[in-house]
Amino acid sequence: MTSTLKISALTKTFAGLKALDAVSLTVEPGMRVALLGHNGAGKSTLMKIVLGLLPFDKGQVEVCGAAPGSTAARAGVAYLPENAAFHPALTGEEQIGHYLALRGESPKGARALLERVGLHEAAGRRIGSYSKGMRQRVGLAQALIGRPRLLVLDEPTSGLDPVSRRDFYELLDGLAAEGAAILLSSHALTEVEARTDRLLILSKGRMVASGTLSDLRREAALPVTIHMTARNGYAADIAAALPGSIRFGADLQLSCSQEDKLGALARVTGLGDRLADIEVVPPSLEDIYSHFSRRDGQ
């Protein structure tokens, strides 16, 4: 299978500052890849290079088998910018019609596209009167034009309410099932975890982690926390029986590595009815994300 997007050792410097430092990644057809990172981590720069909007210094970038920004690449790539903006004097239908014509399709398809993103009622109104979420939907509608092979989506769900978000990811699932490769950026790991096949974490221009969520979980090897609630008066007993545990009144907390998890649980259950309740808390997505994005001393 040939990759839709292939980037190797990509480096981009802005005035001596490395915005991207030897970044490599591939996106196969049908794959949904999430690009995560703080503001200024290099997500937008990477996307603009893929789109051919920015030149780069070193490395190789291949988009749909062509150079980024070339006619062949642009024909196969759709883009949704962060905070999608359009001319306020045009109606949604006219704006989408214009984009359809630019891709060599009939402007008559505009209404159907707007219907797909749930905007058919506002299609005849000027975009100047749209809310942020509606403009984002117009942006999404234009990204659906002409069966793109690669979708580059910069913070696509910003400004969308939770229900629209779910609809949006359902749309993406459909596109991926048809073979489109999807590269999207986000601040929120919790939002993309169930909706993407691979996660990439950028920090200060470097790719600090890449893989599925369970890959990242394993690699981060963050401790598991066991929360315990003691029965009346037994808290001190339990704290003595479990060295390393931390006690807050009747509640106790024990941290252990992934490998020691079962052993620790066995010791905890060995405490019998001195315990009222226990709860095992795996490292949260936010913990994993901070672990990787802080590794470089942030």
Added chain:
Amino acid sequence: MNRILATALTEFRIAFRNRWVAIAIGLMALFALVLSAAGSAPTGALGADRLSVTVASLTSLAVYLVPLLALLMAFDAIAGEAERGTLPLLLTYPGSRVEILLGKLAAHLCVLALALLAGYGLAAVAAFLADPGAASGLPALFRLGWTSLLLGATFLGAGYALSALARRPSGAAGLAMGLWLGAVVLYDLALLAAVVADGGGWFTTDLFPLALLANPADAFRLFNLAASEATAAAAGVGGAAAAVPLWQSALSVLLWPLGALALASAAFRRVTP
């Protein structure tokens, strides 16, 4: 080609919604009517038909108004897209940047053509009402029409170039007004001052005609006045029309739009959104 047409259609729609079409037509019509009314006195003495005299007056009007309208429409073309945030998305679509420029140019020329049609048409009607023999001035009016469009294209191209260089609409507006003032008003004043100071020397005989040809507005005026019979009705720089061969001013009028568009394209190519 389809992309150029699509861009032109969208841009025309925007110009229409933003009242640019109405403003341009209103402005040209108003000035043309005022000129027709004011120019009714000297006709008999010149021995030219009424329309030819009107064309001479319209030429002086167009030299100021056409570049102004063109620059007002053009300054926002690229800087505005950049400020609204629509430029990055537009540039990821198939099609070259020249196609975007040509589409905008087509739409803006259309607006200008409508304005000229209204203004020159009204002036022609007024001339015909006053003088039944005005038909002999029709070729001059036609010439004025297409050269006005070329003059407009030149300043539209220059406006796009400034818009791309400035990146911000406010900066682009300032540059555009500076260009208008410089190319249309101050340039002529400076030349006249130099001619007066020179007192008929080398500057007046050799450099002055070249300097006129180098400015698209002056070349436009030279061409229209030299080609028309009503040279005598024009004053100032127009008096030099006789000194410059017609083909030279025609060449300048024809080449400037291409040069301006090349400039705009070069400036737009350097824009990284």
